[in-house]
Amino acid sequence: MGEFQHGLFGCFDNCGICIITYFVPCLTAGKNAEAVGESCILYGCLSILGPIGIWSRAKIRGQIRDSKGIEGSFINDCVMHWFCAICSLVQEAQEVEGGSAQAESMARE
Template sequence: MGEWKNGLCGCFNNIGICIITYIVPCYTAGKVAEKNGESCIMYGCLSTLGCIGLWSMTKIRGMTRESKGIEGSYTMDLLMIWFCTLCALAQEAQEWEDAPAGAGESMARE
């Protein structure tokens, strides 16, 4: 099993993702969900709903971990989302951004 390519506090490694996540976190949550084959709009909206948002972002973080072969657990994902929501979202988005060509769409608009 692997590790995250960017640390939890490495959100400044990609300043574009960092700014988008800190201004409109529901956008980043939706785009990360979309990378995992889920609905961007639905998960973006769910991310704004308190406990439901915690559950939905934790679920998507787990899906990202599994698809990237990253070690972890549901409990650790929940703690990361609960206490470091914006950093965790930026970390996930950067994981997809750093993927090789063809492994998913870019987070940036074309």
């Protein structure tokens, strides 16, 4: 089993994702969900609903961990999103992005 490419507090490894997530965390949550085959809009909206948001973000984090072979548990994912939601979202976004240094366009085709 592996680990995330970037640490939990490696938010500034990609300042673009960090800034977007700080101001519009539901966008990053939706993009993370979309990266694992879930609905971008549904999980983006769920992410802002208190305890439901913690559950939905932890569920997506678990799917990202499973797809990348990263060890962890659902309880740990919930704790991460309870105490460090922005850092967790950025870490997940960096993981699904694959470490590429190029910025993505926010426009949809």
